[in-house]
């Protein structure tokens with residue numbers, strides 16, 4: 497007789513489906529929802545600003561007696577306006593943009609050039625939160641700059 501064994505198999509199958517559904521629901525609640533909420537919701541114009549700020553690393557910046565290196569040295573950035581900052585190396589030496597204290601943007605992560613910025617190259621970063629950041633050049637620590645990131649008039 498095959499009837500009892502097949503109904504038994506049916507019962508096991510039903511239990512397996514219930515366990516599977518329970519695992520699925522708990523995965524959704526424990527892992528999927530927190531992951532979804534981990535990244536903050538930031539206005540599009542802050543994530544992808546239409547304007548940028550350029551800081552020029554001028555020729556001779558590697559010379560400690562030269563006053564100009566990061567130009568301008570002090571900059572204000574407005575969130576939702578020009579919160580993309582571009583460092584353009586127009587000199588003959590390689591430089592870095594390195595924060596004095598590690599800075600991690602809430603959305604775009606660690607700030608700082610991943611290696612050196614070669615002559616003719618640039619490094620860019622989009623800031624999404626208010627901060628005051630002081631930075632320097634790793635091989636030439638006398639090269640210093642400060643960025644103040646504030647809410648723009650349209651986003652505050």
Ligand SMILES: [Cu+2]
Nearest residue numbers: 591592633636
């Ligand atoms: Cu340098």
